Amino acid sequence: MRRGLAAPLLAALMAAAHPIGAAAQPAGETAPATTPGAACAARFQVPADRLARLARGYNLTGWIDVRDEREPDAELLQALRRAGMTHVRLPVPAEDLMPAFATAERTAARLRAIAAVLDRMIALDTAVVLDLHPGGDLARLYAEAPDAALGEILAAWDRLIPLVAARPAGLVFPELLNEPPTTPERWDGDARRIAAHLRAALPDHTLVIGPAGPQRVEPLMGRPPVEDANTVQAIHFYDPMAFTHQGATWMGDDPHAALAEVPFPAAPGDPALRQALAGMRLIGRPDAADLLARSYEAPWDAARIAAVFRDVSVWSARTGLPVVVGEFGVLRFAAPPADRAAWIRAVREAAEAACIGWTHWEFRDGFGLVDPRTGAPEPAVMDALGMK
Template sequence: MFAPLSRRSVLGGMLATGLYAGVQGSQASGKTGANFSRLNKGFNLPGWAGLDDERAPDTALLQTLFDLGFTHIRLPLDPENILAGGANVLSHIARCARQLHAAGFALTFDMHPEQPLIDLFGTDMALAGDLTAAAWTQLAPLLADLPPGTCFAELLNEPPLEQTDWLDLRERLAATVRQICPDHGLIWGAARYQGIDETITCPTLADVNAAAAVHYYTPIGFTHQCADWSGPALQRVGNLPFPARRNDPAIMALMEALTREGNAEAQAFLEQEFEADWTRTRIIHDFQKIGNWSRQENCPVLLNEFGVLNFCVDPQSRARWIATVRAAAEENGIAWTYWELDQGFGFVADRHDARSIDLVMINALLEV
């Protein structure tokens, strides 16, 4: 592994050696538009492309998933990891990309900051933006080595900024990538969480080879029940079905238990979650809304995160929500990428074992 360096020393070294060039403004490629169809059916693969070969997925598993119908893998990459790791991390990412590309998958390089850089955006936005642009300067040549129709650049996952600040940085990051990759598809999301409502109020990127990416975890009381990192309210919400309404027996029983415990925080959270019913109709409406926006703005839309945590959920309810979201996206011409391959939201128990695929989840995603 590499030794961590300070953010300013990494950036200063790149400026001194000419490895980083800040660019303002964006340039359209002049093409008729990138073909995003290769991203139709995908999954996120976090945790491998940062020098962690122990997280390398089994070759047989990748082949099985490709044969089942998956076409795309989104690779989350932390900008600070790229900068601190230098040539070692870049060569590792290149090997990962070649392996996945050889297996037949289209790829997205997803600039996906971890918590330290997210926090830096709140305390030193200029430095955080410089680091992200510098990471793209390093990563873009790897993107350029893969054909434009098979590899895409996602500028910044869930931009931790106000919209005005993000639009300025989005232009800068797009120009940084365009300087090296004039024809590759660009993917952008709206600040701060890439929700549907955030997206439809965000100006599109003026680049004919660009698509907007949305994330969908609605209702979060269902998709994140028993999450152990999101505060005490969600940790206490569990074993809830989909679809569901406020007066359903499982919801009433949980409300009564929370009352007995005196857990006002979890009770208030659940009441808020049921201001609208958890139904298929609600999901369909959300995707019709983003589908209509996509057509009006002539901007392709990708659903590159959605999923349900498996900590304490009924498997059939989980599969039902996933199938509903996936179908609603497809009906509106929206490509999708599930979060994630394995771990809490995953559909594979062990990325080293092709026999550990959850067939209920595969059927919800691929109808096989």
């Protein structure tokens, strides 16, 4: 949900009673990692060590998913690993790997960059969710010619498969497609075809699969999952968007862009919420005030977030499929900093209590855990994420 709506796994967590285990030592240093509790791991056929890898992570944006690549500082990546981050989710520009949209030279350059990043992160003992991340071109093709869009997705994976196959199955997790830009009904069939295609070439790798659209919780639990036990189901969580996306400048005249100082937690009638509503009306944005009022018709607090994740945990236990929050975060532009940290903490704690791993959105831009002004992780965000 980063940009305009926007993204794993699970397990980890051990309930508070479970001790944190020691991980491998990247670059000669100890890197703590969370290990799945026995009750969590026993639910699933995905190996427990892989679920532990997918327990805590962040979306490594702004490196190979932009034209002007910004390589992260090596010491920063290592420090995040030592702090307890066990994986990254690496958005890969899908169209750069698709014959309909990219030259052979562009695709070759992109593949070299992806291979280099994979090796860099593996050397740091950090797992990678390889996220095929589409843009507007694929969305338009899906609307006009869905069979052709599926063909381009399969072609992109044919280019990525050799990179994945050459690296440890426990450290690279192919994610079929970020926020699939098609209908749930269409994606039901396409996801099965893509998963089968990948499984034939990658028999041991754990696949990451999300529902269509913005990967909300509701379609995950409302559609039949892909019948492959070695998969992780990925959801994105940004509720309420009036809080997490306040000040979203890229959204133009959308009322979310006008919102500011929206609180969390909050309930109807709270002074801070009334003040935010009054502010929207004062600047002539009744549409933003109406959006905010609708969003907070019932309280938004840690208890409500925990209830959502308990429902997901029940679904996960029933289906035997682990779940990861592939994206969650709060835009820093207009949210009160303490409230931003409180929301991040609430989601992280709710996910962990439900045997669900998480991947913070994102690295160092608007939603980032790294402050772009200083180049260092924000202490309040790291604390909210339970990181040292």
